[in-house]
Amino acid sequence: MKRIPIFILTILALLAFIAPTHAQSPINITANTFTNNFRQNLTFRLDATSSAKITDVALFIQLDGIASSSRWVPEFTADSKIQASYAWNLNQKYLPPGVTGKFWWTLEDSAGNKAQTDKEPFRVEDASKKWSKLSTDQFAFYWYAGGDNFGKRLYDAATAGLNAVTADTNTRVPRQLQIFIYGNRQDFVNAMDPGMRDWTGGRAFSEYGITLIHIEPNALNFGLRAVPHELAHLVLHQKLGDLGVSALPHWMNEGLATYYETVPPTMDEDYARALKPAVQNDKLLPMRTIMGNFPTASDQAILAYAQSYSMTDFIVRKYSRAKYAALLDGFKNPRYFDDIFREVLGVDHDGLENEWRKDLGLQPRAIATRSTAQPTAFPTFSLSSDPVLPTRAPTTAGAQAATPVPPTSVAQAATPAPTTVAQVATPAPAPTPKPASNNPLAGICGGLTGFIALGLFGAMRAWSRFRGE
Numbered sequence: 001m002k003r004i005p006i007f008i009l010t011i012l013a014l015l016a017f018i019a020p021t022h023a024q025s026p027i028n029i030t031a032n033t034f035t036n037n038f039r040q041n042l043t044f045r046l047d048a049t050s051s052a053k054i055t056d057v058a059l060f061i062q063l064d065g066i067a068s069s070s071r072w073v074p075e076f077t078a079d080s081k082i083q084a085s086y087a088w089n090l091n092q093k094y095l096p097p098g099v100t101g102k103f104w105w106t107l108e109d110s111a112g113n114k115a116q117t118d119k120e121p122f123r124v125e126d127a128s129k130k131w132s133k134l135s136t137d138q139f140a141f142y143w144y145a146g147g148d149n150f151g152k153r154l155y156d157a158a159t160a161g162l163n164a165v166t167a168d169t170n171t172r173v174p175r176q177l178q179i180f181i182y183g184n185r186q187d188f189v190n191a192m193d194p195g196m197r198d199w200t201g202g203r204a205f206s207e208y209g210i211t212l213i214h215i216e217p218n219a220l221n222f223g224l225r226a227v228p229h230e231l232a233h234l235v236l237h238q239k240l241g242d243l244g245v246s247a248l249p250h251w252m253n254e255g256l257a258t259y260y261e262t263v264p265p266t267m268d269e270d271y272a273r274a275l276k277p278a279v280q281n282d283k284l285l286p287m288r289t290i291m292g293n294f295p296t297a298s299d300q301a302i303l304a305y306a307q308s309y310s311m312t313d314f315i316v317r318k319y320s321r322a323k324y325a326a327l328l329d330g331f332k333n334p335r336y337f338d339d340i341f342r343e344v345l346g347v348d349h350d351g352l353e354n355e356w357r358k359d360l361g362l363q364p365r366a367i368a369t370r371s372t373a374q375p376t377a378f379p380t381f382s383l384s385s386d387p388v389l390p391t392r393a394p395t396t397a398g399a400q401a402a403t404p405v406p407p408t409s410v411a412q413a414a415t416p417a418p419t420t421v422a423q424v425a426t427p428a429p430a431p432t433p434k435p436a437s438n439n440p441l442a443g444i445c446g447g448l449t450g451f452i453a454l455g456l457f458g459a460m461r462a463w464s465r466f467r468g469e
């Protein structure tokens with residue numbers, strides 16, 4: 001019986017606190033709108049009146065996935081009746097489709113009256129396409145080209161990959177990830193940020209949990225690996241907290257993504273082709289060298305992906321999936337890499353590499369002796385968004401030569417180098433049995449904050465294969 005009066009009193013007290021504030025404020029909001037003009041800008045507009053001249057107006061924008069909000073000063077003329085607007089220029093501050101957030105305004109007039117609008121949700125949309133969507137609580141999959149079956153196949157691959165990687169790594173996806181499939185090169189270019197390299201085939205915006213991938217409807221086999229690969233990167237970023245995948249050796253990031261390209265995991269044929277002779281000739285890359293960015297030479301980059309897969313597979317086989325998950329957990333707290341490996345697996349990074357080499361039938365790698373008190377100096381370092389691919393020759397022809405866009409899109413390229421066009425447009429003669437997989441991801445994904453680059457690597461050959469199919 002006692003609780004009811006207290007409850008009522010509380011309500012009354014709140015009303016007494018709130019009501020006068022509203023009643024006293026002469027600032028009146030007459031319009032408050034958000035207009036999505038992707039890919040040019042996002043326009044926020046506010047109309048307001050007051051008994052005195054409104055002198056200060058600010059717009060606050062909070063993007064989901066970003067810890068802090070940003071404050072922007074709109075254009076307006078101080079008056080008792082104002083129209084304020086702010087255009088978020090997407091050419092200067094690019095945001096991918098799917099980004100969500102909240103915005104609100106604060107106002108103050110010359111009499112010292114203040115007001116703040118409610119926080120309103122908004123979403124960045126690519127309205128130029130008629131998107132189809134399939135979704136679960138964990139991810140939303142969008143596509144517009146290729147028909148229902150094309151989308152469903154990719155969605156099913158994404159679902160299988162996501163279920164496997166989240167279960168195996170004991171990861172909960174805190175908010176819905178989003179995948180946008182662009183089925184045409186020009187559409188993809190139009191949607192991406194202006195700084196996109198001409199060889200970029202996709203990009204993961206990890207902080208927002210969003211990935212955009214260019215998959216032509218006739219490139220289903222590429223897509224069936226590309227989608228779960230990128231999704232695995234996004235999941236891993238979610239798992240690792242604030243640092244995201246920058247906390248990991250790069251080979252672990254790519255190792256996980258390549259491992260979960262299929263369920264159950266299978267090594268892509270491009271990787272296998274690269275790994276086999278490297279093992280036979282004892283030409284494996286030292287794992288230390290692929291803790292950071294991968295090699296720029298295409299054959300070495302593919303080998304780096306192959307080794308990343310192989311090492312991941314080895315850890316799971318030798319130590320168990322649970323240990324692998326524990327290893328990932330270990331990277332949530334930045335420390336020396338060696339300490340994390342030793343703590344979870346009982347061996348340091350070099351020791352793990354030699355166990356893996358032994359499993360492949362190789363002798364231990366000769367490693368410079370160092371004091372055990374001096375751990376390998378590989379503390380957390382940022383992978384940043386640096387592409388793993390080489391900087392191409394600064395000539396137009398050089399840049400274009402590195403762009404094995406799908407044959408159908410070649411005509412749209414501004415100045416395609418003739419030699420490239422010839423290579424890309426020539427269907428594979430297929431003198432050998434068609435491989436089961438086409439994986440331009442062999443060496444083309446720059447990691448979670450990086451790019452999938454349809455360039456320099458197996459992409460050209462892969463696209464030719466697609467065309468041949």
Ligand SMILES: [Zn+2]
Nearest residue numbers: 254257445447
């Ligand atoms: Zn990747």
